[in-house]
Amino acid sequence: xxxxxxxxxxxxxxxxxxxxxxxxxxxxxxxxxxxxxxxxxxxxxxxxxxxxxxxxxxxxxxxxxxxxxxxxxxxxxxxxxxxxxxxxxxxxxxxxxxxxxxxxxxxxxxxxxxxxxxxxxxxxxxxxxxxxxxxxxxxxxxxxxxxxxxxxxxxxxxxxxxxxxxxxxxxxxxxxxxxxxxxxxxxxxxxxxxxxxxxxxxxxxxxxxxxxxxxxxxxxxxxxxxxxxxxxxxxxxxxxxxxxxxxxxxxxxxxxxxxxxxxxxxxxxxxxxxxxxxxxxxxxxxxxxxxxxxxxxxxxxxxxxxxxxxxxxxxxxxxxxxxxxxxxxxxxxxxxxxxxxxxxxxxxxxxxxxxxxxxxxxxxxxxxxxxxxxxxxxxxxxxxxxxxxxxxxxxxxxxxxxxxxxxxxxxxxxxxxxxxxxxxxxxxxxxxxxxxxxxxxxxxxxxxxxxxxxxxxxxxxxxxxxxxxxxxxxxxxxxxxxxxxxxxxxxxxxxxxxxxxxxxxxxxxxxxxxxxxxxxxxxxxxxxxxxxxxxxxxxxxxxxxxxxxxxxxxxxxxxxxxxxxxxxxxxxxxxxxxxxxxxxxxxxxxxxxxxxxxxxxxxxxxxxxxx
Ligand SMILES: Cc1ncc(C[n+]2csc(CCOP(=O)(O)OP(=O)(O)O)c2C)c(N)n1
Numbered sequence: 306x307x308x309x310x311x312x313x314x315x316x317x318x319x320x321x322x323x324x325x326x327x328x329x330x331x332x333x334x335x336x337x338x339x340x341x342x343x344x345x346x347x348x349x350x351x352x353x354x355x356x357x358x359x360x361x362x363x364x365x366x367x368x369x370x371x372x373x374x375x376x377x378x379x380x381x382x383x384x385x386x387x388x389x390x391x392x393x394x395x396x397x398x399x400x401x402x403x404x405x406x407x408x409x410x411x412x413x414x415x416x417x418x419x420x421x422x423x424x425x426x427x428x429x430x431x432x433x434x435x436x437x438x439x440x441x442x443x444x445x446x447x448x449x450x451x452x453x454x455x456x457x458x459x460x461x462x463x464x465x466x467x468x469x470x471x472x473x474x475x476x477x478x479x480x481x482x483x484x485x486x487x488x489x490x491x492x493x494x495x496x497x498x499x500x501x502x503x504x505x506x507x508x509x510x511x512x513x514x515x516x517x518x519x520x521x522x523x524x525x526x527x528x529x530x531x532x533x534x535x536x537x538x539x540x541x542x543x544x545x546x547x548x549x550x551x552x553x554x555x556x557x558x559x560x561x562x563x564x565x566x567x568x569x570x571x572x573x574x575x576x577x578x579x580x581x582x583x584x585x586x587x588x589x590x591x592x593x594x595x596x597x598x599x600x601x602x603x604x605x606x607x608x609x610x611x612x613x614x615x616x617x618x619x620x621x622x623x624x625x626x627x628x629x630x631x632x633x634x635x636x637x638x639x640x641x642x643x644x645x646x647x648x649x650x651x652x653x654x655x656x657x658x659x660x661x662x663x664x665x666x667x668x669x670x671x672x673x674x675x676x677x678x679x680x681x682x683x684x685x686x687x688x689x690x691x692x693x694x695x696x697x698x699x700x701x702x703x704x705x706x707x708x709x710x711x712x713x714x715x716x717x718x719x720x721x722x723x724x725x726x727x728x729x730x731x732x733x734x735x736x737x738x739x740x741x742x743x744x745x746x747x748x749x750x751x752x753x754x755x756x757x758x759x760x761x762x763x764x765x766x767x768x769x770x771x772x773x774x775x776x777x778x779x780x781x782x783x784x785x786x787x788x789x790x791x792x793x794x795x796x797x798x799x800x801x802x803x804x805x806x807x808x809x810x811x812x813x814x815x816x817x818x819x820x821x822x823x824x825x826x827x828x829x830x831x832x833x834x835x836x837x838x839x840x841x842x843x844x845x846x847x848x849x850x851x852x853x854x855x856x857x858x859x860x861x862x863x864x865x866x867x868x869x870x871x872x873x874x875x876x877x878x879x880x881x882x883x884x885x886x887x888x889x890x891x892x893x894x895x896x897x898x899x900x901x902x903x904x905x906x907x908x909x910x911x912x913x914x915x916x
């Protein structure tokens with residue numbers, strides 16, 4: 306059936322049995338491509354029927370659809386003219402893993418970070434009304450993304466707006482891990498019969514008390530329970546904040562969803578449609594362990610995802626934290642819905658009372674750890690670099706202003722590869738450097754990360770440790786000097802050029818040095834360790850000898866480490882290697898490093914030319 310479908314108009318022509326067949330074909334195609342390219346699997350398997358119903362009922366040629374996070378937009382891509390390119394998903398030059406307005410006219414808003422869809426959709430709806438246009442605006446948001454502050458702020462505003470806006474809540478009871486907060490408990494009540502039964506009882510009890518006719522009405526209540534379930538119960542929440550609530554509806558029943566979409570036609574103002582889906586639907590392994598298949602690398606379809614057994618920086622941080630927490634009972638760990646991704650699972654198991662998953666709420670998490678630090682705890686908050694962007698003001702206003710001892714572990718710093726623009730962590734060195742009272746470190750390898758974590762916990766002032774996605778590179782360091790505040794480390798002495806690497810780029814500096822030395826160019830290599838404060842003394846001593854300074858970082862050039870060094874060291878020839886001041890698209894890290902002249906060959910060539 307997928308062979309016959311390319312565009313939404315093709316989907317509209319299908320009868321219900323054909324749509325079901327299409328759903329099955331789409332699942333096969335997604336499994337086939339994601340098992341090869343990696344990507345977000347479970348969320349897409351869960352949203353197949355919902356997307357078919359959406360594309361089939363609405364006119365997505367003009368009706369705006371905004372996918373929250375956008376990781377679940379693969380089905381939509383398959384049905385909106387991108388089927389033939391689908392095998393290039395997340396590859397260099399291929400289609401992106403998230404909606405991209407520059408990729409298709411059917412993508413109405415770029416997403417990647419959570420909880421933005423309702424705000425964007427409300428903006429579009431208000432624009433439509435002011436410009437006297439006619440189309441639907443639909444935000445598709447998961448129950449995980451709904452826990453983000455922005456989504457709740459947007460619901461609050463949308464509720465009173467009276468703008469015609471449709472929010473489709475794709476409720477699969479999961480964020481990446483299980484949702485835990487109060488909102489998810491509320492949704493569970495809506496979902497299950499429990500609330501209905503107990504409210505039904507309450508209603509009967511109330512009605513029974515009405516003189517003369519109460520008992521008779523009470524008997525009839527049983528008969529109209531479905532009506533009550535749909536009309537009265539949900540009004541208690543969503544309708545009170547201004548939405549018309551429809552549902553819950555089975556998100557794997559295309560007909561039922563199309564039917565409920567039809568019912569929106571005569572409703573004005575904001576509407577929330579509650580759709581129940583199963584994450585990972587149709588692939589046994591993903592249904593059983595949806596968290597494992599939320600985002601995945603390539604894997605063998607028949608046996609499922611196997612652990613590579615390879616250590617990565619997140620796991621090294623998590624293991625070390627478990628060890629340190631044994632000795633220091635004041636250590637607590639906080640995550641914004643990224644327990645597994647940030648390597649905190651063993652900490653969560655070992656110290657459940659000292660572990661807090663606040664759901665997709667980076668801003669809240671950062672101010673909460675400030676409160677914890679204020680009262681004498683030692684909070685460690687691992688957070689992906691690109692998601693930390695959300696909490697910039699909280700780092701400034703709540704952590705750094707008060708010099709509170711919070712350890713921010715900036716995970717996935719640098720270029721992340723296949724997830725592209727929204728997920729690259731290329732700005733953290735720039736924005737963290739601007740904050741007074743902040744100290745920033747970056748380790749050259751796993752051992753240095755462990756040493757830095759130990760140092761940071763003892764430091765008792767705001768401090769960030771940034772490290773990349775994945776594991777160490779091929780270059781292995783043998784020596785690990787003690788970490789001292791603001792001190793860099795001279796790894797190799799030389800006399801013609803100084804190469805100053807930071808974090809994972811220290812290994813790159815050593816690789817480039819090896820190439821240059823083959824041409825009899827003598828290289829001094831310094832591991833910066835601290836991006837703030839910059840070790841001006843050691844760098845100055847080195848360039849007094851060599852007269853040429855090269856910096857290498859996996860951050861944007863704009864405001865990054867290299868620019869910081871340039872501003873601190875006067876009268877010196879400096880060349881900065883960094884990513885350009887651009888949003889860097891998806892591809893593998895080696896491909897992108899090649900494109901932007903950051904691999905060892907390119908850096909070697911450029912230095913040689915200059916020398
Ligand atoms: C600001 C931000 N924080 C964290 C993430 C990582 N993340 C991507 S999807 C996701 C879970 C989303 O859950 P839900 O909205 O329920 O969608 P589902 O995958 O369950 O369909 C998280 C935490 C993100 N994309 N953006």
